[in-house]
Amino acid sequence: MSRHVYLDHNASTPIHPEVVAEMLPYFSEIFGNPSSIHAFGREARDGVDRARERVARFLRVSPQEIVFTSGGTESDNFAVKGLAAARGKGHLITSKVEHHAVLRTCQALEAQGFDVAYVGVDEHGMVNPDDVRRAIRPDTIAISIMHANSEVGTIQPIAAIGRIAREHGIPLHVDAVQTLGKVPLDLDAFGVDVLSFSGHKIYGPKGVAALWIRKGTRMVAIQHGGEHERRRRAGTENVPGIVGLGKAVEVRARDMHAEAERVTALRDRLIDGVCARVPEVRLSGHPTQRLPGTASFLVRHVESESIVLGLDLKGIGVSAGSACTAGNIEPSHVLVAMGVPLDWAMGAVRCSLGRSTTAEDIDYVIECVEPLVRKLRQAMPVGAA
Amino acid sequence: MRYSPTLVDHFLNPRNAGLMRDPDGIGEDEYEGCGDLTRFFLRVCDGRAVEVRFQTYGCGPTIAAASVASELCRGRTVDDLGHLEAEEIEGALEWLPQDRKHAAEIAAGALRAAARDHLSRGRRHV
Structure with a gap:
């Protein structure tokens, strides 16, 4: 790795x-x-x-x-x-x-x-x-x-x-x-x-x-x-x-304002990069009233845990917005409340940035996400979710 | 790592993924309450599966289980596939965590269904 x-x-x-x-x-x-x-x-x-x-x-x-x-x-x-x-x-x-x-x-x-x-x-x-x-x-x-x-x-x-x-x-x-x-x-x-x-x-x-x-x-x-x-x-x-x-x-108190500005720019770089390169992906949450470091994506027709595992194998730690636990599906109660359809909600992935995140990190993530999602979709029966 | 190297390899490099035109047998299985789904396509010649392809929607182990199963069953008789057990698929993946056993179960279930579908058609390609 x-x-x-x-x-x-x-x-x-x-x-x-x-x-x-x-x-x-x-x-x-x-x-x-x-x-x-x-x-x-x-x-x-x-x-x-x-x-x-x-x-x-x-x-x-x-x-x-x-x-x-x-x-x-x-x-x-x-x-x-x-x-x-x-x-x-x-x-x-x-x-x-x-x-x-x-x-x-x-x-x-x-x-x-x-x-x-x-x-x-x-x-x-x-x-x-x-x-x-x-x-x-x-x-x-x-x-x-x-x-x-x-x-x-x-x-x-x-x-x-x-x-x-x-x-x-x-x-x-x-x-x-x-x-x-x-x-x-x-x-x-x-x-x-x-x-x-x-x-x-x-x-x-x-x-x-x-x-x-x-x-x-x-x-x-x-x-x-x-x-x-x-x-x-x-x-x-x-x-x-x-x-x-x-x-x-x-x-x-000392660092938050400068960090918020820097992290917001990186978050937007991630959002723009992922949305431009991965088909059928969208941002979840409010477009402007959102945490500086949080970018949550909905990747249609891909199961979020498989994305988390695929990125984990590339050394990237993100979290799944839904989880299959002991055979029981648990779509996020937040996405359900937002009315997100199941075929999008099941592919929810959250990236949350912080003080150590760099532009190079973000570019690496963008590079990794696109081929991973493409590969996962190749094995996927469209509409199965 | 929670998963075996074999599982990770099949997840990252799934074998035989994708559709098959005019298959001789199709079968799928879904895990109740989970949403994970696996579908197998068989090309049969002289009673044996000569080509196997799959599609799946699910977590990493589900993808890997379908992939490893697609390799396991090529060349075997359709009658044999009709009795395939999840344990054989799990064994080929080395092991599965308790909460991911369903990955092997739906791969086995989908393959058995594909074998049954072929047998019910009552024909063989030569």
């Missing part, structure tokens, strides 16, 4: 060297429990506090409003269940294209007696804020809409949805796992009350994430135990992870 090209940054990212350097002492030298009152504990506590301040500075919020968690899934669970449980009963609104961390949490709440409205999206995967307005009932207790979709990259009109939530006095949770550190986030302008974000999507470590909870928002903890995180999330803090998340956010 002559070359390695990683185009799966929406799945995970390599830890930034500056983040690694910041974390390393917290694995061995600074190992105390932040809850301990002796010097060992205080040193660890200082690291956690500094990380909290860094995240708060980036978001322009108070450090006390940040709660560290074990990952984006926990943050989403905490947000949705915490808002619901604080109100006891009622109706929630979310969209059909949310991450499963939100969708399945909502389904779990339905099993407990809550009502949930799942608003649809247009052909670009975008929520219509008026649909959210129409879904509001007198007993609506929370709205949860993601900032950007991880599969197709569409950025939702959060500011408009936030205005509607504010008008009705309904708390708004936003899953920003794919956007924090990639595109600007103005929590006040967006009218957000609770925000989920994660470390490993922004060149930080896995196993750490956070939830920002606007002061005054009624929430209850979903994990019980000690008094950690101001009694909002029990459990000894993942100190190296939290330190890493803090540093990763600080690095993103």
Whole structure:
């Protein structure tokens, strides 16, 4: 294998060297429990506090409003269940294209007696804020809409949805796992009350994430135990992870604007190259309101996993938008919600670029995709999908 | 790598892929709920498959299984192909992960169907 090209940054990212350097002492030298009152504990506590301040500075919020968690899934669970449980009963609104961390949490709440409205999206995967307005009932207790979709990259009109939530006095949770550190986030302008974000999507470590909870928002903890995180999330803090998340956010604050511009140009080079050279391929997601590094393609009449395997054998890492797992087909719920026909949806491939992606990488991918798809189609019964 | 070198080779370089004009037998099989589909075409002479071609829609192992099966069955009697088992195809691929066993099953199913189709036509090319 002559070359390695990683185009799966929406799945995970390599830890930034500056983040690694910041974390390393917290694995061995600074190992105390932040809850301990002796010097060992205080040193660890200082690291956690500094990380909290860094995240708060980036978001322009108070450090006390940040709660560290074990990952984006926990943050989403905490947000949705915490808002619901604080109100006891009622109706929630979310969209059909949310991450499963939100969708399945909502389904779990339905099993407990809550009502949930799942608003649809247009052909670009975008929520219509008026649909959210129409879904509001007198007993609506929370709205949860993601900032950007991880599969197709569409950025939702959060500011408009936030205005509607504010008008009705309904708390708004936003899953920003794919956007924090990639595109600007103005929590006040967006009218957000609770925000989920994660470390490993922004060149930080896995196993750490956070939830920002606007002061005054009624929430209850979903994990019980000690008094950690101001009694909002029990459990000894993942100190190296939290330190890493803090540093990763600080690095993103410095680098994100320049990187977004560079990565957007590479993304467009990839889109133009693939669409020009491969017949019957189209971009999925919104043409302009999309994540800087995300290019998702629909390759008609080719099964996406075979493309992923073929590119893998060329040293290229991308992800499939659909997966055949143990003989069960699972077309992406996002593409289904967008109304993408099955013969296109089954050939969904996502390329997500990042800070290490180069123009040479993109040209190599374009070179590899065209002959691979041509070869796969040669063995394919047209219309079989 | 999750797959054997033989599987990867057949996936990257499928043998006998494509349509056949006026075949002596056609058969296909689809994996329920998965959508993977394989179709075989047989050219038969003196009761033996002298030419085999296939089309398939599916993941890498499905393509590789059809390709390796197309080589396995050339020259064999149609009666023999009517009893082809997935295990033989899987063996030719060295191994398949548990969640990809269906690749060999639909290749075998499609070949058996093609053999049955030929036998039901009640004729032989000379």
